[in-house]
Amino acid sequence: MNTAFENKTLWRLAEDKKPRTAMWQFAESTKQYHHAAPDDYAALHDWSIKSPNEFYSNLWDFLNIIGDKGELAYVKNDDIKIVQFYPDARLNYAENLLRNPDDRPAIIAYRDDGDRRLITRKELYDEVSRMVQALQAEGIKEGDRVAAIVCNDIEAIVGYLATTSIGAIWSSCSPDFGPKAASDRLGQIEPSILFAVSHYAYSGKQFDVTPTIKAVADACNLKRIVLINQQNLEELKQLPYVSMADWLKPFQANKIVFNRLPYTAPLAILFSSGTTGQPKCIIHSAMGLLIQHKKELMLHCDLKPEERFFYFTTCGWMMWNWLVSGLALEATLICYDGNPFYPKQDILLDLIDEENISVFGTSAKYIDACHNFKLAPKSTHSLKSSRLLLSTGSPLIPSNFDYIYEHWKADLQLASISGGTDICACFLGGNPLLPVYKGELQCSFLGMDIDVLDERGNTILQTPGELVCRNAHLSMPLGFWGDENGSRYHEAYFSRFPGLWAHGDYVEKRKTGGFVINGRSDTTLNPGGVRIGTAEIYRQVESIPEVEESIAVGQDINGDQRVILFVILSKGQTLDEALITKIKSQIRQGATPRHVPALIIAVDAIPRTRSGKISEIAVRDTIHGRKLKNVDALANPEALDCYVDMQELKI
Numbered sequence: 129m130n131t132a133f134e135n136k137t138l139w140r141l142a143e144d145k146k147p148r149t150a151m152w153q154f155a156e157s158t159k160q161y162h163h164a165a166p167d168d169y170a171a172l173h174d175w176s177i178k179s180p181n182e183f184y185s186n187l188w189d190f191l192n193i194i195g196d197k198g199e200l201a202y203v204k205n206d207d208i209k210i211v212q213f214y215p216d217a218r219l220n221y222a223e224n225l226l227r228n229p230d231d232r233p234a235i236i237a238y239r240d241d242g243d244r245r246l247i248t249r250k251e252l253y254d255e256v257s258r259m260v261q262a263l264q265a266e267g268i269k270e271g272d273r274v275a276a277i278v279c280n281d282i283e284a285i286v287g288y289l290a291t292t293s294i295g296a297i298w299s300s301c302s303p304d305f306g307p308k309a310a311s312d313r314l315g316q317i318e319p320s321i322l323f324a325v326s327h328y329a330y331s332g333k334q335f336d337v338t339p340t341i342k343a344v345a346d347a348c349n350l351k352r353i354v355l356i357n358q359q360n361l362e363e364l365k366q367l368p369y370v371s372m373a374d375w376l377k378p379f380q381a382n383k384i385v386f387n388r389l390p391y392t393a394p395l396a397i398l399f400s401s402g403t404t405g406q407p408k409c410i411i412h413s414a415m416g417l418l419i420q421h422k423k424e425l426m427l428h429c430d431l432k433p434e435e436r437f438f439y440f441t442t443c444g445w446m447m448w449n450w451l452v453s454g455l456a457l458e459a460t461l462i463c464y465d466g467n468p469f470y471p472k473q474d475i476l477l478d479l480i481d482e483e484n485i486s487v488f489g490t491s492a493k494y495i496d497a498c499h500n501f502k503l504a505p506k507s508t509h510s511l512k513s514s515r516l517l518l519s520t521g522s523p524l525i526p527s528n529f530d531y532i533y534e535h536w537k538a539d540l541q542l543a544s545i546s547g548g549t550d551i552c553a554c555f556l557g558g559n560p561l562l563p564v565y566k567g568e569l570q571c572s573f574l575g576m577d578i579d580v581l582d583e584r585g586n587t588i589l590q591t592p593g594e595l596v597c598r599n600a601h602l603s604m605p606l607g608f609w610g611d612e613n614g615s616r617y618h619e620a621y622f623s624r625f626p627g628l629w630a631h632g633d634y635v636e637k638r639k640t641g642g643f644v645i646n647g648r649s650d651t652t653l654n655p656g657g658v659r660i661g662t663a664e665i666y667r668q669v670e671s672i673p674e675v676e677e678s679i680a681v682g683q684d685i686n687g688d689q690r691v692i693l694f695v696i697l698s699k700g701q702t703l704d705e706a707l708i709t710k711i712k713s714q715i716r717q718g719a720t721p722r723h724v725p726a727l728i729i730a731v732d733a734i735p736r737t738r739s740g741k742i743s744e745i746a747v748r749d750t751i752h753g754r755k756l757k758n759v760d761a762l763a764n765p766e767a768l769d770c771y772v773d774m775q776e777l778k779i
Contacts, residue, residue, distance in 0.1 A: 195219025211600035240466025254381035270295035307343030315347030409609035439489035526567035568642030733767035
């Protein structure tokens with residue numbers, strides 16, 4: 129295990145700024161309960177775990193939640209799936225996001241073709257009001273499903289908020305989902321209404337979405353298809369479609385009557401990536417996500433009213449839901465739809481300066497690409513407004529921590545965060561009161577009792593193991609759609625370690641209190657019985673300039689497993705013996721001899737899921753000749769062709 133980066137401090141918040149943070153102020157306001165200094169995060173976190181009724185009651189008040197809290201905030205149960213949060217409370221998600229409708233900007237939406245649109249908080253409220261009336265005119269009521277195939281744009285957010293104002297359930301895909309991928313997801317939940325774009329632009333090219341719309345219509349009994357950007361489409365003439373402009377035309381803005389509902393009321397259905405079978409339909413609570421997201425954004429990100437908040441995401445990724453919740457803090461959302469490197473490589477960096485973005489969120493892959501492109505915004509951009517850089521989607525390798533502080537900005541909190549679609553929130557991430565250490569996520573979040581276990585369920589420190597959450601948390605799903613007896617839900621998270629949430633991440637807790645993510649545990653390598661996270665290999669390989677990208681999988685052989693490393697080489701490079709020796713030496717020295725692959729093979733492509741993650745499972749199953757359970761979960765399934773029947777892998 130490489131520990132060369134351990135304890136290297138890259139950033140600390142100035143002492144005089146700490147009392148201005150919401151985390152400090154929350155600790156001060158609850159001092160009578162935890163009796164600790166406001167910058168003693170360990171004590172605050174310990175109280176949030178051990179005294180959940182006090183913690184969640186005070187959290188509701190501090191976050192200024194609009195709704196009826198009730199008497200109790202937490203009802204204990206030995207089965208964490210049955211724990212109750214705010215059993216008598218009532219609230220509406222949209223009511224909290226549409227608070228204080230005025231002339232301040234709510235959303236600024238960009239497309240990669242240069243289009244920019246702005247909508248104020250008052251205009252957003254009014255548009256949601258009109259759409260609420262249109263949905264109700266279609267007969268949409270509490271519990272109905274509203275589906276969407278939409279771009280990350282203003283209309284998507286209006287649709288989301290109008291749906292939840294009524295108490296209906298939202299579920300969205302991005303338009304790059306193919307017909308089968310979209311119908312596999314949306315067809316399971318039987319939506320009544322479908323919002324859709326008929327086409328979308330990406331990198332200067334137009335893409336037709338009508339085959340996907342037809343596939344979803346065939347899989348569902350839709351009352352209405354509302355097209356956001358097109359009228360009179362011959363391809364859809366047999367379907368009940370209408371343009372959004374015509375659909376909304378009869379309705380004038382007026383006061384919204386928000387439907388306040390209990391904790392058990394769903395807000396949205398999100399979908400697993402589907403790499404191991406048909407996508408799971410994960411039902412998330414409106415109350416749970418509102419309070420969880422607001423806790424994460426206000427306390428852990430220190431997001432403040434009127435700050436500009438950006439996250440590069442699509443409407444098919446949970447980070448879109450997370451971004452939208454920023455409206456509850458009265459922040460201004462900056463949305464971007466399209467290629468993050470088009471029409472030029474630093475287009476998103478331009479946005480930081482042009483829109484005065486304070487909190488900039490992206491993927492580890494984006495940061496890695498910027499590094500590979502040798503972008504140095506410290507020399508080309510001001511970045512004066514930026515104070516927090518968020519990264520998620522995959523582990524952020526230590527060298528990219530150095531890259532950010534050397535080539536972006538020295539006085540910048542870099543917060544690698546980790547959670548997932550399963551909870552539509554975070555387990556681990558940033559904290560303005562704590563230092564940033566190279567390669568580490570700063571802490572486990574308030575209310576989350578995170579532990580790392582070995583195979584036998586024993587707690588381990590400074591050794592990679594399984595990430596578990598020992599307690600109930602606000603954003604645990606209400607269940608899976610169609611899983612009437614809860615068996616699939618139980619099997620997914622609670623069967624591995626009874627009574628604990630097992631998330632499927634392979635992590636290490638450091639003595640600093642931070643964490644290092646080593647990849648997914650379901651793709652953990654196991655040569656000679658030694659468990660290895662693939663991210664430990666990637667950290668080393670990505671420091672080699674001759675290699676553009678890599679993917680590591682285990683090949684079963686003679687009752688054991690050998691590690692196979694597939695590499696995409698940089699332009700003009702050849703995988704000769706000298707380069708193979710260099711790669712193996714780097715892995716051996718930076719990690720351990722156990723991490724050194726048995727074979728290194730050059731390939732032309734690496735498969736990715738639609739959220740941009742490399743799909744180790746797809747490669748592993750392909751090299752073993754297994755039938756993939758859901759090829760449609762992949763953005764580029766053709767990439768698997770080069771892994772079929774490889775001569776190099778013949779035993």
